[in-house]
Amino acid sequence: MxxxxxxxxxxxxxxxxxxxxxxxxxxxxxxxxxxxxxxxxxxxxxxxxxxxxxxxxxxxxxxxxxxxxxxxxxxxxxxxxxxxxxxxxxxxxxxxxxxxxxxxxxxxxxxxxxxxxxxxxxxxxxxEVTDELRVDLDPSPGVTFEQVRQAAWLARELLTELGIEAHVKTTGSRGLHLYVRLEPRWDSYQVRAGAVALARALERRHPGLVTAQWWKEERGARVFVDFNQNAPHKTVFGAWCVRPRAGAQVSAPIGWDELDTVEPDTLTIATVPALVAERGDPWRGMDERPQSLEPLLEMSRADLAAGLMDAPWPPVYPKQPNEPPRVAPSRAKRD
Missing domain, CATH: 3.90.920.10 (DNA primase, PRIM domain)
Structure with missing residues (x-):
C-alpha cells in the first residue's frame, strides 16, 4: 500500500x-x-x-x-x-x-x-545570457574514479592559473562536474567555445589521462572533457538532485578538501542532509564571485589562429561555421 x-x-x-x-x-x-x-x-x-x-x-x-x-x-x-x-x-x-x-x-x-x-x-x-560553465569529466570505459579525481585536480589547476574559480560536485554516477559561475556577459556559443579551449588545453598538458576527442573511437581509456555539455539548449544533471538509482545517490556539491576522500555512492538521500547540517553548503558564496570567461576565450582565439577548426557538434545541431566534417574518422577513411 x-x-x-x-x-x-x-x-x-x-x-x-x-x-x-x-x-x-x-x-x-x-x-x-x-x-x-x-x-x-x-x-x-x-x-x-x-x-x-x-x-x-x-x-x-x-x-x-x-x-x-x-x-x-x-x-x-x-x-x-x-x-x-x-x-x-x-x-x-x-x-x-x-x-x-x-x-x-x-x-x-x-x-x-x-x-x-x-x-x-x-x-x-x-x-540570452549563459552564466554557468559546466566541465563534465566523463570516464571512458576502463577509466577509474581515481583517474577522474586526478583529472578534476588538473582542471582546477589550469583554471586557477587563468584566474578562474571552479567548484566541484559528484554526478551521482561515475564522473565529476566542475562548475564556474560566470559574469552575465556571454552567450552559450561563447561558453561552449571556452569549454572546447579548456578541453584541448588539458589534453595537450595531460595526453595520457585527458582527452578532448569527440569521437569515442579516438578517446581510449582516458577522461573525456565533454565540452558539448555547454552547447546551446544542453542541460546538465542538477546539483543536489537525486539520481534514479536504487541507492538514491545524489549529485552532491563537495569542497575541494573533500575530493581526495569522497566516495560518490555513499552520498545519498539518507546521508547528504546530515552533511549539509554539519558543514553547510560547499558552494556558498559562488553567486557573489562571478568569474570571467575571457581567459578561455583568448585560448580559443589562439587555437583558431593556429589553424584548429571548431570541435564537432552533436548530430542534432545545425552545421556550424568552421566545424569539421561531422563523421567518425574511421568512417571517413572508408568513404
Whole structure:
C-alpha cells in the first residue's frame, strides 16, 4: 500500500503528494515522501544553485528502475501558481518548461515521479545570457574514479592559473562536474567555445589521462572533457538532485578538501542532509564571485589562429561555421 495522498505546506503553497508511501528506491526502501523530505532538508543550497532556472524532468512514476522518459514540456493541466518558461532549441522548436521558482515547484515535479532534474545554464528571465560553465569529466570505459579525481585536480589547476574559480560536485554516477559561475556577459556559443579551449588545453598538458576527442573511437581509456555539455539548449544533471538509482545517490556539491576522500555512492538521500547540517553548503558564496570567461576565450582565439577548426557538434545541431566534417574518422577513411 502506498497510502493516501498528503497535502503539504511548502513555503506557503499547498502541494499534494499522491501515494506518499510508494517505494521509489529499492535498496533501502525509500519512498516518494522520503524524497520530498530530502528536498525539504536541502532546500537552501538546492535553490541557491538551480533556483530560477528551467528544468528538464526525468520521470520514473514507478520508481528508480521502472519505466521512464524525459519531459521538457509541463502537462497541460497544472496549478495556477506553477511558473513555466519557453525554451527553444537551435532548430527553433519551443517548449513550456518548468522553472525552479521555489521549492514548491520542485516538490510538484517529484509528485509526478521526477527522479532527475536536468538544469539549463541560464535564468528564466535572461535566456540570452549563459552564466554557468559546466566541465563534465566523463570516464571512458576502463577509466577509474581515481583517474577522474586526478583529472578534476588538473582542471582546477589550469583554471586557477587563468584566474578562474571552479567548484566541484559528484554526478551521482561515475564522473565529476566542475562548475564556474560566470559574469552575465556571454552567450552559450561563447561558453561552449571556452569549454572546447579548456578541453584541448588539458589534453595537450595531460595526453595520457585527458582527452578532448569527440569521437569515442579516438578517446581510449582516458577522461573525456565533454565540452558539448555547454552547447546551446544542453542541460546538465542538477546539483543536489537525486539520481534514479536504487541507492538514491545524489549529485552532491563537495569542497575541494573533500575530493581526495569522497566516495560518490555513499552520498545519498539518507546521508547528504546530515552533511549539509554539519558543514553547510560547499558552494556558498559562488553567486557573489562571478568569474570571467575571457581567459578561455583568448585560448580559443589562439587555437583558431593556429589553424584548429571548431570541435564537432552533436548530430542534432545545425552545421556550424568552421566545424569539421561531422563523421567518425574511421568512417571517413572508408568513404
Amino acid at each position: 502506498s497510502g493516501e495522498a498528503v497535502t503539504l505546506d511548502i513555503g506557503g503553497t499547498e502541494v499534494t503528494v499522491s501515494s506518499p508511501g510508494k517505494v521509489f528506491f529499492a535498496e533501502r526502501g525509500e519512498t516518494k515522501l522520503d524524497l520530498v523530505r530530502y528536498y525539504q532538508a536541502v532546500a537552501g543550497p538546492l535553490l541557491a544553485t538551480l533556483g530560477g532556472r528551467p528544468l528538464l524532468m526525468e520521470r520514473y512514476p514507478s520508481g528508480a528502475g521502472g519505466k521512464s522518459w524525459f519531459q521538457k514540456r509541463v502537462p497541460k493541466s497544472v496549478p495556477d501558481w506553477l511558473r513555466t518558461t519557453v525554451v527553444a532549441t537551435p532548430n527553433g522548436t519551443t517548449s513550456d518548461a518548468l522553472v525552479a521558482a521555489d521549492l514548491a515547484h520542485v516538490i510538484w515535479a517529484v509528485n509526478l515521479g521526477c527522479l532527475g532534474f536536468h538544469v539549463w545554464p541560464y535564468r528564466a528571465e535572461t535566456p
